[in-house]
Amino acid sequence: MRAVVIDGGASREGSSPRLGEVPDPVPAAGEVLLAVAATALNRADLLQLKGLYPPPPGESEVPGLECSGEVLEVGPGAAPWQVGDRVMALLAGGGHGEKVAVPAGQLMTLPAELSWEEGAALPEAALTAWTNLVVEGGLEAGQTVLITAAASGVGTVAVQIARALGARVLVAGRSLERLEELRPLGAEDCIELGPDLPETVREANGGRGVDLVFDLVGGEGLNRRLECLDRRGRLVLIGLLAGRRAEIDLGLVLRQRLKIVGSVLRSRSRAEKAELVRGFTAFVQPLLADGRLRPVIDRVLPFDEILAAYEQMAAGGLLGKLVLRVG
Numbered sequence: 001m002r003a004v005v006i007d008g009g010a011s012r013e014g015s016s017p018r019l020g021e022v023p024d025p026v027p028a029a030g031e032v033l034l035a036v037a038a039t040a041l042n043r044a045d046l047l048q049l050k051g052l053y054p055p056p057p058g059e060s061e062v063p064g065l066e067c068s069g070e071v072l073e074v075g076p077g078a079a080p081w082q083v084g085d086r087v088m089a090l091l092a093g094g095g096h097g098e099k100v101a102v103p104a105g106q107l108m109t110l111p112a113e114l115s116w117e118e119g120a121a122l123p124e125a126a127l128t129a130w131t132n133l134v135v136e137g138g139l140e141a142g143q144t145v146l147i148t149a150a151a152s153g154v155g156t157v158a159v160q161i162a163r164a165l166g167a168r169v170l171v172a173g174r175s176l177e178r179l180e181e182l183r184p185l186g187a188e189d190c191i192e193l194g195p196d197l198p199e200t201v202r203e204a205n206g207g208r209g210v211d212l213v214f215d216l217v218g219g220e221g222l223n224r225r226l227e228c229l230d231r232r233g234r235l236v237l238i239g240l241l242a243g244r245r246a247e248i249d250l251g252l253v254l255r256q257r258l259k260i261v262g263s264v265l266r267s268r269s270r271a272e273k274a275e276l277v278r279g280f281t282a283f284v285q286p287l288l289a290d291g292r293l294r295p296v297i298d299r300v301l302p303f304d305e306i307l308a309a310y311e312q313m314a315a316g317g318l319l320g321k322l323v324l325r326v327g
């Protein structure tokens with residue numbers, strides 16, 4: 001099959017990707033083999049291509065964290081899936097190939113309302129958003145959340161999930177123009193990430209701080225995002241787009257009784273992912289059925305153009321997901 005191959009290996013700096021021929025994956029016990037119909041890009045792929053984010057041990061070296069596709073083969077103990085089922089899959093790797101072997105617990109039925117491309121754009125982005133808003137962040141109806149880098153793949157779906165929960169949604173990012181496009185999805189105020197962030201957030205929220213910051217950015221502006229929180233607020237950090245170092249005021253953390261939570265999805269165990277997939281599926285089904293949640297897709301490219309797609313993602317300026325049509 002054709003797949004993205006990383007010459008130099010996925011764990012060596014200075015590696016480079018190409019589209020090449022590799023052996024078909026073989027489903028092990030508890031796994032299902034998919035013919036990939038569509039797949040999507042994630043920021044993590046860009047790190048993996050540079051040798052900076054190797055897959056967890058035992059997982060495919062091919063990049064790609066989410067896809068949609070049709071079941072080709074069912075390994076022993078991978079019930080209830082059947083050959084021909086149309087599914088979406090959360091992957092620890094392997095999505096940027098024509099076939100992928102997936103643990104049965106990481107599959108979800110592709111809802112009739114979604115195209116292959118939409119199904120490919122959801123699993124990693126939406127599971128990340130739901131896990132960190134709801135499970136880690138404890139977001140509830142009536143609370144306010146600030147989502148940073150909200151024009152991203154994860155951010156655009158987080159806005160919709162937060163609104164569906166009944167929360168008030170503020171979005172922050174580097175481009176106000178792109179943030180404005182999130183209003184129809186549920187964003188009530190669009191705020192530039194900058195030195196005035198805490199004051200602007202309070203102004204937008206009736207003088208109060210927010211209950212939750214869903215932070216995709218990290219880096220040296222982290223303290224300003226902590227200053228956006230109300231007493232007993234939580235900050236869930238899932239990304240380091242602006243860097244991995246920050247100086248924070250611990251007096252603020254103490255005084256305001258803040259919680260800071262770090263969270264990653266990819267390195268969690270298969271059992272933990274299966275449990276998240278079950279909870280997410282129950283939550284998301286009604287939202288997909290009545291249209292309250294749809295992935296925001298910036299563009300769809302043919303699989304042949306995947307190397308150009310990586311470059312487009314690295315260049316930035318997208319709104320939502322970049323999807324590849326594979327099968």
Ligand SMILES: NC(=O)c1ccc[n+]([C@@H]2O[C@H](COP(=O)([O-])OP(=O)(O)OC[C@H]3O[C@@H](n4cnc5c(N)ncnc54)[C@H](OP(=O)(O)O)[C@@H]3O)[C@@H](O)[C@H]2O)c1
Pocket residue numbers: 041042043044124125128149150151152153154155173174175193216217237238239240241242243263264265266313315316317318320321
């Ligand atoms: N922990 C987890 O389990 C998990 C899972 C999935 C994703 N993530 C993280 O979530 C983040 C978003 O991922 P994604 O795949 O949704 O990304 P994406 O679609 O590529 O979007 C990235 C966004 O980040 C913005 N950005 C880039 N550099 C920035 C900076 N220095 N300061 C502020 N904004 C910046 C970009 O804005 P411009 O267009 O202005 O450049 C763009 O809107 C990444 O950090 C990723 O690693 C974490």
